[in-house]
Amino acid sequence: MAFRKFLSALGVNAPEVETVLDRDAYRPGERANATVTLRGGGADVEIARLGLDVVTRFEDMEPVEGEWTNPGVVVSQTVAEGFELGAGREHVLQVPVDLPWETPLTHVLGGRRLRGGRVAVRTELSIDGAVDRGDFDEFAVHTLPAQDLVLAAFGDLGFRFDEAEVKKGTPKQSVASRVNYWQEIEMWFPPEYGYTGAQLEFVFNAREDAMDLLFGNAGRLTLAYAGLDAERCRSEIDAYSRSLFQR
Template sequence: MAFRTFLSALGINAPQVETVLDREAVRPGEKLTVVVTLRGGADVLVERLKLDVVGRFEDSEPDETGWANPGVILSWTEEGPFALAAGKERVRDVDFELPWEMPLTHVLGGRRLKGARVAVRTELAIDNSVDRGDFDEFSVHALAPQDVVLQAYADLGFRFDEAELKKGTPGSAVASRVGFWQEIELWFPAEYGSIGGLGIAFNAREDSLDLLTGGSGGLTFSYDDLDPEQVRARLDAHYRERFLPAWSEIPAGAMPSGVRPGEG
């Protein structure tokens, strides 16, 4: 990536920065290395160089095209002041250990999740001026076990809608080590009684994951014995047990017109 001029208010001698990610696609639990090169346009004192791994949180961004108020997932800071002389370069290599709970942007071999975005933001502070407009996006692909679970949903006829990143934890039943969680929204197939929408969430670890099944409890899967057919059967039985009996007991014509099960 080419050098970009920071802090244009300083004029033609403003410092320049180049931020380079070692790869454009990662998976949860992996390491992302970022190399930042600063080049001085004039002799300045840099007060702070900061790198943030950020995500698009549900309630913070007005649309999907910009970065108005991204949420910080990981952060690295070099506090100054330190000198950046004209024509000189300062290089920093930064390693980010991505959490297992890292929000996904791509699933099922490369399908983009609508609404999911992550990036590295480079921030430079000089003379009480802060420029945090440099965003380098990258993709986070699902772990193989996550794709097995998501493929099971697809095989059962669930349709993917979008993903939302939220602050906090998805529920007291799941112990999360981070202050955020990602909800993946799907639509039930007709076989389950036109129930409507469903929001699921993963709580991944090195050897297993919890699946929050959308207000109907949770399931835990070990990576050692993750058989696709068994996962599909387990999900099918889970939703049939929790949703179909309740709606099958409603007499014909008892539900108000225009209201789907799960609404109202």
Template sequence: MAFRKFLSALGVGAPEVETTLSTAAVRPGDRLEGRVTLRGGGADTTIQRLGLEVVGRFEDLESDSGWKNPGVLVASHPVGPFTLRAGETAHWDLGFDLPWEMPLTHALSMPVNGGRVAVRTEVAIDNAVDRGDFDEFRVHALPAQDRLLRILRERGFRYDEAELKRGYAEGADQAVDFWQEFEFWWPAAYELTGQLEVQFVAREHDLDLHLGTAARLTFAYDDTGDWSARVHEHLVASFVR
């Protein structure tokens, strides 16, 4: 992002901020890095707090087309207070260890409808807080997630959208207090109506696949077995009467 004046109430000569990410695309479990640059304005300024957060759009915010109050997914340790001298340029490197359950914005090489995440730079001066710009980035699915989503597609499930929800899903062994739910329409072959809600709980070496209210299926990333057959048999046993 280009330099941007913040806290416009300070008027002409206000400090400026720029947040630059080292990459625009990551996967769950990766480390997201970048740099924040503050450039002093026409006078010395006391920066009370500089904070960085990875944020996402939750289901209850979907009616808001902007990023007014997104939910925090990962937060960094705040910096401050400190004095930014007139005309001075200061830098801070940022780093976020993204959780394995990080919401996806892309899967099967396509954008995920309903998936958006960003880094928010927050600056506080004179008891006023500027939320700054939102630097969006892409989170691509893990290979195992792509494999399972492809299986659902090949079996006729039609993807609708994904929603980011707060809290803990029933029966899920989550390490974070949010989850992403993928909604699929049932194919005619299963003779069921409505939608199937799908959740991934990923870890370093394996993941759990939650299909609606059925018990979870666990897949090791190095498992070379027939995942498609396991998914189908699980769906039939759990939902088809």
């Protein structure tokens, strides 16, 4: 269970917010259920907005490699707004959060940590024009079964993982993206491709019944989930990637 608690920096005796997720790991397209508890401080206050964000690390928004201080938003929703919170009073709200199919991955292949993949929940409280966004409370996003098949196929074909990066915008090859970011997965080419020391970069453009593998500006391979198995996945990726890249 992911759990976060922060004592707001909005002043002495300010309200306190506590957020608990029903699980500590999800998959893209699933619903996360959050319990948000708001406790009044030493005086009555008017809450302008209580919001809940799912955030990720945008590589191109951070000045230092590995730093995470300026996150990008995956989901943003208002939990409550325009109400009075009495001193010492408590409000408990149940908040469903639907994760996009393109939610950045943090774990792959049965639980292996994906370097560069970070996702968190962040609770925002606004009072009298002041905003406290609190700290990040990270949780895991595991691959869809079909995504694991793809990653296992790349491994079987000799590709080696490096890292993942989330960038702002929409991939040029995308035809079904509903978000304003993409997660780029980087892998080293195997020797037979003739790209010594070079990387293959691709993006999962997932949806309910299928996904596209976006190879930068080079091409797009669509894989339907129905009937997808390891052999078919490996065969299609091998043929397509060799047609694009092998020298």
